[in-house]
Amino acid sequence: MKNRAMLIGAIGAGKSTLTNALLGVEVKAYKTQTLIYYDWIVDTPGEYTENPMFYKNIMATALEVTHVFYLQDATSDKVTFPPGFTMGIPKIPIGVITKSDHTKAKIAESIERIRSVISYGPIVITSSVENIGIEHLKNLVQFNDMDSIKKYVHDSEDEKLLFSDSFTVN
Numbered sequence: 001m002k003n004r005a006m007l008i009g010a011i012g013a014g015k016s017t018l019t020n021a022l023l024g025v026e027v028k029a030y031k032t033q034t035l036i037y038y039d040w041i042v043d044t045p046g047e048y049t050e051n052p053m054f055y056k057n058i059m060a061t062a063l064e065v066t067h068v069f070y071l072q073d074a075t076s077d078k079v080t081f082p083p084g085f086t087m088g089i090p091k092i093p094i095g096v097i098t099k100s101d102h103t104k105a106k107i108a109e110s111i112e113r114i115r116s117v118i119s120y121g122p123i124v125i126t127s128s129v130e131n132i133g134i135e136h137l138k139n140l141v142q143f144n145d146m147d148s149i150k151k152y153v154h155d156s157e158d159e160k161l162l163f164s165d166s167f168t169v170n
């Protein structure tokens with residue numbers, strides 16, 4: 001299977017804007033009511049994440065991808081994903097904090113939130129508007145195992161790229 005990422009996150013978290021930034025093209029901006037397949041990205045409706053009734057849709061769509069981007073809006077106080085949510089989805093998890101450029105962005109709080117969702121995996125602080133962290137996301141999707149991802153994160157020495165590891169005590 002070609003490496004592909006599914007984007008999940010609340011309504012307004014920035015999924016469609018991030019899709020544009022990742023693809024480097026302006027795809028039509030509208031409220032995504034259904035799954036939209038682009039080249040290597042699957043954009044999902046925010047309802048999938050906000051309503052547990054749709055979790056089965058997330059599971060089904062996950063079968064078609066290699067990576068899942070879990071979006072946490074830095075400007076939102078909403079708890080988007082239940083703790084440990086990534087454990088139920090057997091695909092490489094990547095935490096994405098969106099809107100880091102925003103004046104109301106709460107980065108530290110967002111990192112803590114996404115850490116509780118991603119027990120073991122990378123977290124990227126991004127801004128689709130200012131093109132921050134976008135390159136890291138593209139690079140991360142090329143890796144097929146977490147050891148390579150962990151090495152990439154450490155070698156990058158970028159404070160906007162973290163690795164969440166709640167399993168290893170050190």
Ligand SMILES: Nc1nc2c(ncn2[C@@H]2O[C@H](COP(=O)(O)OP(=O)(O)O)[C@@H](O)[C@H]2O)c(=O)[nH]1
Pocket residue numbers: 009010011012013014015016017018032046098099100101102126127128129130
């Ligand atoms: N400041 C800022 N605003 C953003 C960013 N990404 C998205 N937004 C805004 O957040 C709103 C929701 O974005 P959208 O991509 O439609 O969210 P979606 O519902 O998850 O697809 C829009 O008004 C975007 O302009 C960002 O990186 N920075």
Ligand SMILES: [Mg+2]
Pocket residue numbers: 015016017030031032
């Ligand atoms: Mg959208």
